[in-house]
Amino acid sequence: MNIISFFEKNGMITSFMVIAIIMLISEQISTRILRKKIPGSAIAILIGLILAYYGGVQSGGEKGIADIAFFSGFKLVGGSMFRDFCIVATALGVSFPVIIQAGKAGVISLILGLVVSFVLGVLVGWAFDYHDAESLSTIGAGTLTFIVGPVTGSALGASSDVIALSVATGVVKAIAVTIFTPLIASKIQLNNPHSAMVFGGLMGTTSGVAAGLAATDQKLVPYGALTATFYTGLGCLLCPSVFYLLLKAIL
Amino acid sequence: MLIYGLGLLALSYLAGQLFGDFLGEFIGVQANVGGVGFAMLTLVLLHNYFQKKHWIKGNFDDGIGFWSNLYIPVIVAMSASQNALLAFNHGILPLVAGILIVVLGFALVPLISTIKTTNE
Numbered sequence: 442m443n444i445i446s447f448f449e450k451n452g453m454i455t456s457f458m459v460i461a462i463i464m465l466i467s468e469q470i471s472t473r474i475l476r477k478k479i480p481g482s483a484i485a486i487l488i489g490l491i492l493a494y495y496g497g498v499q500s501g502g503e504k505g506i507a508d509i510a511f512f513s514g515f516k517l518v519g520g521s522m523f524r525d526f527c528i529v530a531t532a533l534g535v536s537f538p539v540i541i542q543a544g545k546a547g548v549i550s551l552i553l554g555l556v557v558s559f560v561l562g563v564l565v566g567w568a569f570d571y572h573d574a575e576s577l578s579t580i581g582a583g584t585l586t587f588i589v590g591p592v593t594g595s596a597l598g599a600s601s602d603v604i605a606l607s608v609a610t611g612v613v614k615a616i617a618v619t620i621f622t623p624l625i626a627s628k629i630q631l632n633n634p635h636s637a638m639v640f641g642g643l644m645g646t647t648s649g650v651a652a653g654l655a656a657t658d659q660k661l662v663p664y665g666a667l668t669a670t671f672y673t674g675l676g677c678l679l680c681p682s683v684f685y686l687l688l689k690a691i692l
Numbered sequence: 693m694l695i696y697g698l699g700l701l702a703l704s705y706l707a708g709q710l711f712g713d714f715l716g717e718f719i720g721v722q723a724n725v726g727g728v729g730f731a732m733l734t735l736v737l738l739h740n741y742f743q744k745k746h747w748i749k750g751n752f753d754d755g756i757g758f759w760s761n762l763y764i765p766v767i768v769a770m771s772a773s774q775n776a777l778l779a780f781n782h783g784i785l786p787l788v789a790g791i792l793i794v795v796l797g798f799a800l801v802p803l804i805s806t807i808k809t810t811n812e
């Protein structure tokens with residue numbers, strides 16, 4: 442009997458057990474060593490990222506630890522279906538008056554988040570010696586999220602290495618949001634639903650926003666998700682069209 | 693019944709995501725637009741309606757609350773299945789662009805948060 446294929450066959454259940462162990466270790470580190478200065482959930486997410494890096498090195502695949510047979514259930518449990526299902530479940534606690542009050546700021550942050558990310562990506566691309574509108578737009582789009590980058594790149598016919606750069610930029614953004622949000626949250630007054638909606642719109646990367654807020658304060662998650670959920674779709678709409686044409690006109 | 697709560701959550705999820713996919717197709721992008729948001733809205737509205745009709749009995753809400761509580765473990769699994777290697781494998785450009793935009797975003801949060809819609 443092959444023990445690894447047994448765990449692979451029961452992948453989802455195996456991942457529940459492994460995640461429980463990760464959570465247990467993280468909580469212990471948080472309470473015993475760090476005296477609750479860093480929440481257990483933040484440590485667990487960080488351990489997750491380290492496992493993802495290790496999995497990538499070991500397997501050479503794209504799905505982090507999930508590419509190792511024993512952890513294959515992570516593909517499902519850590520996939521977008523489970524993630525979005527859980528985010529929707531958190532919605533029962535949201536307050537509509539708060540959402541309406543933050544509505545205007547949420548929309549402004551969404552628009553600003555899209556424009557600022559694209560412009561910054563273009564400037565960085567320019568600094569790294571890319572001077573054609575197609576490559577610059579693709580890098581700019583990757584600075585939105587790792588989905589908008591390849592969508593824009595393939596629509597504009599950018600080269601495959603530029604598309605890879607744009608995906609990598611989006612992944613760095615998601616990881617940076619995840620790690621730094623719990624550390625900086627109190628300094629930027631990210632402690633209420635209103636600023637969580639603004640945060641979701643400015644950052645936009647659903648994985649980053651979801652993980653960053655989870656590590657900060659779980660109550661803020663549905664508010665951040667509410668604005669972030671529009672970001673990737675709108676980015677895919679604007680980058681290969683309006684943003685690209687504007688950039689081409691400027692160049 | 694717990695399964696009714698879970699069923700309502702599933703219905704809301706599917707309705708929202710389907711609408712988000714249609715909206716994406718309608719405006720001509722290869723992505724879901726606002727699916728999670730619409731699903732959240734559907735869930736809150738239907739749950740309110742069910743409450744008014746007194747259809748929420750027993751452990752109905754546990755079918756939803758369980759998934760809400762599972763959120764952090766699922767996010768841990770998500771982090772562990774990110775393509776983390778890629779982030780460090782493509783030289784300096786992705787690191788510079790990816791980190792700069794996050795710093796800029798953090799700086800903008802308190803500024804934009806001062807905008808409030810006031811009731812007249």
